[in-house]
Amino acid sequence: MKVAVVTGANKGLGFGIVRGLCKRFDGDVYLTARNEERGRAAVADLEKEGLQPKFHQLDITDHASIVKLRDHLQNTYQGLDVLVNNAAIAYQFNDFVPPPYPEEAQQVCHVNYFSTLDVCQVLFPLLRPHARVCNVSSLNCHESFCDCSPAVQNRIKTAIHTIEDVNKLINDYVKAAQNNQHLKEGFDKYPYGMSKIGISLMSAIQQKTFDEQGAEDIIVNSCDVGVGGWVATDMTAQYGVSIDKGALNPLFCALLPPNVKEPKGKFLYDAKEYDWWAT
Numbered sequence: 001m002k003v004a005v006v007t008g009a010n011k012g013l014g015f016g017i018v019r020g021l022c023k024r025f026d027g028d029v030y031l032t033a034r035n036e037e038r039g040r041a042a043v044a045d046l047e048k049e050g051l052q053p054k055f056h057q058l059d060i061t062d063h064a065s066i067v068k069l070r071d072h073l074q075n076t077y078q079g080l081d082v083l084v085n086n087a088a089i090a091y092q093f094n095d096f097v098p099p100p101y102p103e104e105a106q107q108v109c110h111v112n113y114f115s116t117l118d119v120c121q122v123l124f125p126l127l128r129p130h131a132r133v134c135n136v137s138s139l140n141c142h143e144s145f146c147d148c149s150p151a152v153q154n155r156i157k158t159a160i161h162t163i164e165d166v167n168k169l170i171n172d173y174v175k176a177a178q179n180n181q182h183l184k185e186g187f188d189k190y191p192y193g194m195s196k197i198g199i200s201l202m203s204a205i206q207q208k209t210f211d212e213q214g215a216e217d218i219i220v221n222s223c224d225v226g227v228g229g230w231v232a233t234d235m236t237a238q239y240g241v242s243i244d245k246g247a248l249n250p251l252f253c254a255l256l257p258p259n260v261k262e263p264k265g266k267f268l269y270d271a272k273e274y275d276w277w278a279t
């Protein structure tokens with residue numbers, strides 16, 4: 001039996017992605033959520049639509065929780081076929097009150113980048129031939145890239161070759177933010193966009209690594225949402241298109257047919273490669 005996992009899927013885009021996978025993916029689909037009650041309520045909502053997602057708890061910031069999910073997948077399916085890293089947080093598009101800036105930068109990068117990376121590092125050994133990984137990024141990575149200094153842009157374009165390089169870039173930004181030196185050091189002011197730069201860079205490196213390892217048709221891409229860049233969720237104070245429309249691009253990545261040549265390790269916008277570091 002094939003199996004797909006979506007992180008942060010009790011609401012918003014993740015919920016829409018699970019709905020789409022339940023309709024189109026030939027296998028079990030796991031709606032995961034950090035809060036079990038909210039996750040099970042979301043599963044019940046989809047069951048009312050005649051769909052049959054499964055549930056597993058997953059807080060991406062809790063390493064033990066990721067390991068528990070890995071063990072469950074290993075014991076039940078002996079592998080993983082689709083992973084959609086959707087869970088994330090943001091303060092800038094809604095009326096959530098952000099913590100003080102240094103804390104916001106640390107928190108947003110910890111959840112959106114480092115915790116997503118942890119999910120990948122724990123679950124990737126389960127990926128089977130033809131597996132698809134969709135890391136949900138955002139066009140904000142392009143906007144933040146454009147607002148970085150030429151020196152930081154150059155670093156991003158020419159000096160990031162490994163996951164350690166990405167970690168250092170994001171850590172350098174977070175450290176600079178602790179001392180309010182981030183603008184002086186050439187970083188953008190938005191933690192969310194900086195964290196999504198990490199996701200887009202990480203995805204390209206993950207693909208390169210799979211290719212170097214000779215992995216059989218494993219594809220990793222990052223993406224924005226489906227249409228027009230805004231989806232009506234709590235993250236955007238409900239501004240934008242429906243979650244089903246927003247889910248189209250992530251679903252395109254997650255359901256790429258076997259043995260396609262492209263896209264691989266790319267950032268996708270409306271199902272097309274998008275050069276997020278063009279200025």
Ligand SMILES: NC(=O)c1ccc[n+]([C@@H]2O[C@H](COP(=O)([O-])OP(=O)(O)OC[C@H]3O[C@@H](n4cnc5c(N)ncnc54)[C@H](OP(=O)(O)O)[C@@H]3O)[C@@H](O)[C@H]2O)c1
Binds near residue numbers: 010013038087136230
């Ligand atoms: N909405 C847009 O216009 C838009 C545009 C571009 C990209 N995106 C990306 O799309 C993805 C989904 O965003 P959204 O708009 O659907 O936001 P959302 O409605 O706020 O949903 C975010 C989801 O992530 C979960 N989450 C947060 N921290 C988590 C953690 N530590 N562990 C597990 N789950 C966690 C939330 O769970 P709780 O309910 O427990 O908080 C929620 O289920 C994000 O990666 C976002 O950056 C969104």
